[in-house]
Amino acid sequence: MERILQAARHFAQHPKFLFLIDGLGALLTFSLLFFALRTNHHLIGVPPHIIGYLSGIAFLYFVYSSCCFSLVRLQKQKFLTVIGAANLSYCILTLSLMVLYRDTITFLGIAYFSIEILIIVALSIVELKAGQIKV
Numbered sequence: 001m002e003r004i005l006q007a008a009r010h011f012a013q014h015p016k017f018l019f020l021i022d023g024l025g026a027l028l029t030f031s032l033l034f035f036a037l038r039t040n041h042h043l044i045g046v047p048p049h050i051i052g053y054l055s056g057i058a059f060l061y062f063v064y065s066s067c068c069f070s071l072v073r074l075q076k077q078k079f080l081t082v083i084g085a086a087n088l089s090y091c092i093l094t095l096s097l098m099v100l101y102r103d104t105i106t107f108l109g110i111a112y113f114s115i116e117i118l119i120i121v122a123l124s125i126v127e128l129k130a131g132q133i134k135v
Contacts, residue, residue: 004122008129015076016069018127022083023065025123029116030058037112044109046101054097057090077131084127091117091124 011018033055041048061083068079094113098105105113 004125004129007126008133011080011126012077012130012133015080015130018080018130019065019069019072019076019083022087022123022127023062023069025119026058026062026065030055030062032112033058043106044112045105046097046109050097050101054090054094057093061086061090077133080127081131084124084131087120087124087127091120 033051037044037046038048038051038055041051044051064086065083068076068083072079094117098110098113101109
């Protein structure tokens with residue numbers, strides 16, 4: 001937990017880098033979902049239209065984080081809180097879909113989405129903590 005607080009303090013001082021990390025992660029998620037997993041949906045056991053929706057959300061998060069990285073000059077902590085909460089919502093949605101498709105999701109699908117959720121939750125915690133720190 002101390003490492004998370006250290007990271008949050010660092011990124012509260014330099015929120016642009018947190019937006020950059022978030023944006024690149026969202027772009028990676030979008031690319032993996034849209035280009036690799038949507039066309040090979042049978043490997044993960046989730047319908048392609050659901051993967052398409054998840055990739056669309058990831059793309060919107062990429063746009064948001066990129067805009068924050070490039071344009072936001074004031075009150076960056078508020079924007080960090082927004083993307084942190086949005087990322088947690090994405091994780092809840094993904095976990096819900098894993099439960100909904102529990103009869104068809106494959107081991108690879110469970111592994112992919114579980115790792116994605118773990119990474120995004122960790123990032124979200126840092127974003128939310130950094131958003132609370134006044135600089």
